[in-house]
Amino acid sequence: MPIATSDWQDKAQAFKTALSSKIPTSYLLSETPSTSTDDKVPVPVSTLLQSVLSPLEKEITSLDATALRDAVASRRYTSVEVIKSYARAAAIVHQKTNCLMAYFLDEALERAQWLDDELERTGKTVGPLHGVPISVKDHLGIKGHESTAGFVSWIGNHIAPKDGVIVSILRAAGAVFWVKTTNPQAIMHLETDSFLGPTLNAYNPKLTSGGSSGGEGALIGGGGSPLGIGTDIGGSIRNPAANNGIYGFKPTSMRLPKAGNFTALAGQESIVGAIGPMGKSVRDMDLFVSTVLAAQPWQMDTTVVRMPWRPQEVVWKNEGRLPKVGIMWDDGVVGPQPPMRRALQMAVEKLKKAGMEVVDYQPYKTKENWDIISSLYFTDGGEAVKAAAAESGEPLLPLTEWIIKQNSKVRTPHEHWDLVKRREMYRNEYASHFISQDVDVILCPSNPGPANVLGTSKYWSYTSIFNLVDYPSAVFPTGLYVDPEVDARDEKREFWSEKDEECWEAYSPELMQGAPISLQIAAPRWEDEKVMKALEIVSDIVRS
Numbered sequence: 001m002p003i004a005t006s007d008w009q010d011k012a013q014a015f016k017t018a019l020s021s022k023i024p025t026s027y028l029l030s031e032t033p034s035t036s037t038d039d040k041v042p043v044p045v046s047t048l049l050q051s052v053l054s055p056l057e058k059e060i061t062s063l064d065a066t067a068l069r070d071a072v073a074s075r076r077y078t079s080v081e082v083i084k085s086y087a088r089a090a091a092i093v094h095q096k097t098n099c100l101m102a103y104f105l106d107e108a109l110e111r112a113q114w115l116d117d118e119l120e121r122t123g124k125t126v127g128p129l130h131g132v133p134i135s136v137k138d139h140l141g142i143k144g145h146e147s148t149a150g151f152v153s154w155i156g157n158h159i160a161p162k163d164g165v166i167v168s169i170l171r172a173a174g175a176v177f178w179v180k181t182t183n184p185q186a187i188m189h190l191e192t193d194s195f196l197g198p199t200l201n202a203y204n205p206k207l208t209s210g211g212s213s214g215g216e217g218a219l220i221g222g223g224g225s226p227l228g229i230g231t232d233i234g235g236s237i238r239n240p241a242a243n244n245g246i247y248g249f250k251p252t253s254m255r256l257p258k259a260g261n262f263t264a265l266a267g268q269e270s271i272v273g274a275i276g277p278m279g280k281s282v283r284d285m286d287l288f289v290s291t292v293l294a295a296q297p298w299q300m301d302t303t304v305v306r307m308p309w310r311p312q313e314v315v316w317k318n319e320g321r322l323p324k325v326g327i328m329w330d331d332g333v334v335g336p337q338p339p340m341r342r343a344l345q346m347a348v349e350k351l352k353k354a355g356m357e358v359v360d361y362q363p364y365k366t367k368e369n370w371d372i373i374s375s376l377y378f379t380d381g382g383e384a385v386k387a388a389a390a391e392s393g394e395p396l397l398p399l400t401e402w403i404i405k406q407n408s409k410v411r412t413p414h415e416h417w418d419l420v421k422r423r424e425m426y427r428n429e430y431a432s433h434f435i436s437q438d439v440d441v442i443l444c445p446s447n448p449g450p451a452n453v454l455g456t457s458k459y460w461s462y463t464s465i466f467n468l469v470d471y472p473s474a475v476f477p478t479g480l481y482v483d484p485e486v487d488a489r490d491e492k493r494e495f496w497s498e499k500d501e502e503c504w505e506a507y508s509p510e511l512m513q514g515a516p517i518s519l520q521i522a523a524p525r526w527e528d529e530k531v532m533k534a535l536e537i538v539s540d541i542v543r544s
Contacts, residue, residue: 008152008392012195015148015155022103027091042204042514045096045222049089060085064280065132065227066287069174072131075119079112079131083176086133086225090179093224097200099215101138101182102145108133108178115174128291130174135225137213138183140164140275141260149264150185150194153391164260166229166275169295181215181228186264186385188212188377189399190239190457198454202244203481204514207451210240216278217244221516227284231261233273234373235447235463238475238520241278243451245477245516248278249285249535251528252472256292257301264384270376270420271467282536285474286311289532307526314533316440323534325351326361326439331461333366334500337449337507338487343478343517347443347542354541361442364433365426367497370461371407372422373468378408379416402458423468430469434524441534442522446475448503450482450515456506459499466522472531473522476539480517484509 029052050058060082063071071077087105094100115131118124125131139147141160148154163171171177185194192199192214199214201207202221209218213230220228221244230237232250241248253272261275277288290309298304317324327348330336336344351358378385382404389396396404411419434442445462466473487509495501521538523530 008394011155011392012152012394016196019100019103022105023091023094024105027088029092029095042206044514045093045202048096049092049223052092053085053089056081057085057088061089061223063226065129065284066281068226069129069132073125079115079176080109082131083108083112083133083178087178090135090219090224093202093219093222096205097202097209097218097222098197099181099199099209099218099222099224100179101148101196101215102180103178104145105178108176111176115176125174127173128287129170132175133178133226134170134175135179135181135216135219135228136167136177137216137228137230138180139187139231139262140167140229141262142167142177142180145180147262148194149187149262149388150183151264151388151392152195152394153388158262160260162260165257165297165300166292167260168300169257169292169297172295173291179219179225181213181219183212183215185389185397185400187236188234188385188403190235190460191399191454192240193397193399195394201451201515203516204451204512206453206511207515208243208454208457210243210451210457212236213278214240217241217246220244220246220278220280227277227279227288229275230278231258231273231275232467233271234460234467237274237276237278238446238463238473242446242475242518242520243515245518246278246280247282247285247474247476249276249289249474249532250274250466250472251276251289252525253470254303254305255307255528256289257297257304259301259303264388268379270379270416270423271373272470282476282532282539285535286532289528309529311529311533314529317438322356322537323440324357324359324438325538326359326437326442328361328363328442328444330363330445331366331465332363333461333497334448334459334503335496336445337503338490338509339480339482339517340445340447340449342487343480343519344445346480347478347519347538350541350544351538356541359439361437361439361444364430366461366465368426369465369468372419372426373464374406375408375419376423378404379411379419381410382408383410398455399457427469431524440523441530443538444520444522446518446520449507450512450517452506453508453511459503462520470525471522472525472528473520474531474535475518475520476535477516477518477543479543482509482512482515482517484513
């Protein structure tokens with residue numbers, strides 16, 4: 001029975017108060033450089049962080065996960081020193097972005113001390129992630145901690161009795177968990193907003209962190225975590241990674257284990273989400289995936305395909321040393337905004353100069369992609385999501401209402417079957433199209449442009465297309481940022497679609513100043529290793 005409106009607000013406030021009370025008072029900010037929306041030039045959270053951390057904390061938090069692992073193994077730092085540094089960093093980033101939903105430092109310190117004791121006792125690390133802090137998205141299960149999926153009604157009602165499979169594997173490999181990060185109401189936004197309020201971009205507080213793994217994006221992008229776990233059913237790893245200038249890898253949907261996670265859409269298998277890493281470097285993406293697959297997760301989660309990590313099997317066309325890259329300049333429905341075009345043009349110039357074969361790649365039936373995938377997300381008409389909100393009396397947020405209204409309705413079994421048939425036809429057509437383009441990988445925009453102004457993220461197709469066809473894909477920061485002097489708004493033109501005009505209207509170089517620009521790489525289903533290798537090669541050249 002729904003509780004009174006004031007009760008859900010009280011419950012939400014109590015949750016936020018409890019979270020705040022877990023953060024040590026010594027980690028609370030006083031007078032610091034501002035990132036307020038009144039700033040003419042936004043100050044990245046990572047810049048603020050560097051101004052308040054100690055020399056040791058700055059040193060530790062500057063490293064990627066691979067370097068941290070090596071530093072702990074060589075006893076340059078202890079696991080306790082590492083988690084203390086990231087505990088403070090995460091608390092500071094949270095105060096500027098609202099990216100955390102759980103903070104359990106005491107548990108993390110106990111774990112880190114045990115790891116240090118084991119290293120001292122045996123002279124060996126417990127695994128390939130010994131002492132590495134890993135942040136975890138809200139709806140993933142960590143023993144003894146709750147998941148809310150962004151719903152007030154879930155508070156206190158979804159406490160994991162044991163670690164989810166991927167968390168269990170990472171823990172056995174030596175990881176240290178100390179925070180869970182925000183996701184939006186229902187987990188189905190390309191932003192992150194819930195009863196906790198919006199999670200802000202790590203570079204510009206006027207903008208969204210993205211979603212649905214927006215807490216991870218903001219935390220890592222702000223310097224508060226070296227490595228995190230996200231999930232992706234329409235862009236939810238890649239979008240926030242792109243928005244916050246970090247790396248994100250979405251594998252083929254059944255490559256990594258998802259058992260032990262919590263979602264209001266449990267049992268929905270028409271579009272299967274993926275779980276994957278978000279972090280500071282390509283090698284950290286590889287470290288994460290190779291570590292998980294080395295544990296043979298298919299023995300613990302029967303949905304995972306029995307397929308070890310096979311980087312040695314990557315072969316490029318004509319047995320060349322570099323991939324043949326197809327450039328998808330746009331998706332044919334929404335044209336990229338000026339900074340995204342600038343990044344893609346720069347990438348092409350650098351790749352050609354490096355001797356890489358680069359050709360144009362034609363988009364394929366983008367509108368049909370969205371028609372199919374948006375119809376398959378909520379074949380119950382969104383009833384499960386509506387019920388979860390109604391149970392507490394909290395209102396559906398605008399972006400929750402928006403995604404539910406995108407072609408969703410209660411469908412009969414036969415209507416559902418017809419949609420799945422369309423999905424399979426589209427997948428086969430797209431596979432033929434990819435072959436016809438004669439490339440190894442696709443390089444394309446990660447979004448129409450940089451991170452959107454809060455509350456306006458309504459175009460998914462640059463990422464969701466690779467969920468519908470289930471292609472592994474990844475994003476990387478180009479090293480470019482929105483500059484009003486060079487990324488002036490386009491003159492009004494003849495638009496390709498209503499959504500094209502909406503994205504043109506939404507672009508403001510002044511509001512988006514300083515936002516990072518990222519690009520996306522994709523390859524056919526099960527060719528995850530090819531995406532990872534191309535990510536390394538292409539990003540190194542583009543960022544050089």
